[in-house]
Amino acid sequence: LAGRLGDRLDVPVYAVGGFVRDILLGRPNLDLDVVVEGDGIAFARALADELGGRMRAHHKFKTAVVIFPAWESERQRGDNGIPDAAPPALPVAGDASNEATAEAAHRAAERPEQRIDVATARPEYYEYPAALPTVELSSIKMDLYRRDFTINAQAVQLNGAHFGRLVDFFGAQRDMKDKVIRVLHSLSFVEDPTRILRAIRFEKRYDFRIGAQCERLIKNALQLGMMDRLSGARLFHELKLIFDEKAPLPCIRRMEDYDILRLIHPLLKLNPAKMDVLTELERVLHWYRLLYLSPAPEPWMLYLLGLCGNGKYLDVAAVTDRLAFSRKVRQDFLTLRENVREVYNLLNLWMQRDGSMSGLNNLLSPIAPEGILYLMARAKTEDARKHISYYLTRLRGETPDITGNDLLAMGISAGPAYGRVLRRVLAAKLDGLARTRAAQLDLAHE
Ligand code: ATP
Numbered sequence: 001l002a003g004r005l006g007d008r009l010d011v012p013v014y015a016v017g018g019f020v021r022d023i024l025l026g027r028p029n030l031d032l033d034v035v036v037e038g039d040g041i042a043f044a045r046a047l048a049d050e051l052g053g054r055m056r057a058h059h060k061f062k063t064a065v066v067i068f069p070a071w072e073s074e075r076q077r078g079d080n081g082i083p084d085a086a087p088p089a090l091p092v093a094g095d096a097s098n099e100a101t102a103e104a105a106h107r108a109a110e111r112p113e114q115r116i117d118v119a120t121a122r123p124e125y126y127e128y129p130a131a132l133p134t135v136e137l138s139s140i141k142m143d144l145y146r147r148d149f150t151i152n153a154q155a156v157q158l159n160g161a162h163f164g165r166l167v168d169f170f171g172a173q174r175d176m177k178d179k180v181i182r183v184l185h186s187l188s189f190v191e192d193p194t195r196i197l198r199a200i201r202f203e204k205r206y207d208f209r210i211g212a213q214c215e216r217l218i219k220n221a222l223q224l225g226m227m228d229r230l231s232g233a234r235l236f237h238e239l240k241l242i243f244d245e246k247a248p249l250p251c252i253r254r255m256e257d258y259d260i261l262r263l264i265h266p267l268l269k270l271n272p273a274k275m276d277v278l279t280e281l282e283r284v285l286h287w288y289r290l291l292y293l294s295p296a297p298e299p300w301m302l303y304l305l306g307l308c309g310n311g312k313y314l315d316v317a318a319v320t321d322r323l324a325f326s327r328k329v330r331q332d333f334l335t336l337r338e339n340v341r342e343v344y345n346l347l348n349l350w351m352q353r354d355g356s357m358s359g360l361n362n363l364l365s366p367i368a369p370e371g372i373l374y375l376m377a378r379a380k381t382e383d384a385r386k387h388i389s390y391y392l393t394r395l396r397g398e399t400p401d402i403t404g405n406d407l408l409a410m411g412i413s414a415g416p417a418y419g420r421v422l423r424r425v426l427a428a429k430l431d432g433l434a435r436t437r438a439a440q441l442d443l444a445h446e
Helices: 002-009 018-024 040-051 099-110 139-145 172-178 194-206 212-223 232-243 248-257 260-264 272-290 299-308 313-322 327-353 357-364 369-378 382-393 404-409 416-430 437-445
Strands: 013-016 032-036 054-058 063-069 113-120 124-126 135-137 155-157
Touching (some): 002 013, 018 155, 032 040, 040 113, 232 299, 248 260, 299 327, 327 357, 327 369, 327 382, 357 382, 369 382
Antiparallel strands (some): 054 063, 063 113, 124 135
16 A cells, blocks of 8 residues: 555655564564655655544654554455555544444544554765765665664665565675674764664564674773763663563673663662572563463563662662653652562561461552562562462452442441441451351441
């Protein structure tokens, strides 16, 4: 469709970046980035019309994002899963006269959305130093030259006689064959130090290796203090992407190899004890995900808890400042960490002295899932781990079998007493003292 549109508007259109890399590596990637040699915003507008979606333009950068409802039905798909027709246009909001239209709008609102990023490539003039002649580079070549690594600097033309042609100016094909991460020029990491973390992420994700020259450039940039120049927000964004990877541990180890963790903040430096906790964290997270338990935890919180280890409050606060957390995220993270440390000790006491399910529930229910998984990873004994897992899989979802309405029917007037009574009833239920609704009603009466 993008290719046909390009033909109609008479502009060359390319798929670029990670989408092309992943197709060539045989991996799924639904994030389509498109570059147009021409007016990208006009192209995006036409694409949004065709897809029945909407478009948001960024005129300063001549970029746009097209957002449209994800295709869902077999009917709308061609043989190979590629939609052969645009989905029906979204109904106009507020048109309630037609029931079918309203229903379609409702369904569309529930459907997930897909996005296509569109950028404009303009011809640029590249001035060689020392008065060599100025040369015009093709727009797509210049666009690709600004990218981070050769494997991310490939394009596939989508239209015209050249449909499907792979554009590789920088030896990406060779690097993909040799499984090497390579930058396009020697100032790349100085220009943008986030690329150091990106190099590590791609190396580990694809089981490639950072090339020898590339490694020298990374070390050089680190020595020049480039990590300190990186804003907290960009640094945190890249770290989050690393922690979102399927297996972040190899990336964390690699960061340690380059001494990056210490450069971010000395507290984050890895040691064998932290490594053990992180390994356990990864296992626990995997277990939690396999069970499809909800809510989904934020991996960055878990890994950052692990990397902060037993650090002092002020050092952890300094890490949150380096990563430019918002006030709320900073507060949530610091509170979670303090609560987790407290409950860690209380949990051992509970095992020795109490052992009741209601006691376990009281201890763990105020803690966010990330904190509970962290506690599970740090549990001293297999027994403690089993109890936490029992809380997550069984206790956490439990509620009393009576409600506020039952209390009202008993003549108890609504107020703070409700919470107290219902908590007591739940505790009795969890401890097996009031399993049935009738027993719980009796208890509430008392
Ligand atoms: P992922 O699979 O993790 O989403 P990606 O490379 O597909 O990785 P983006 O981070 O969205 O996804 O980047 C899209 C493209 O933009 C990259 O493939 C690369 O060509 C370019 N790019 C992204 N970040 C940078 C950067 N810091 N410097 C240069 N080019 C970049």
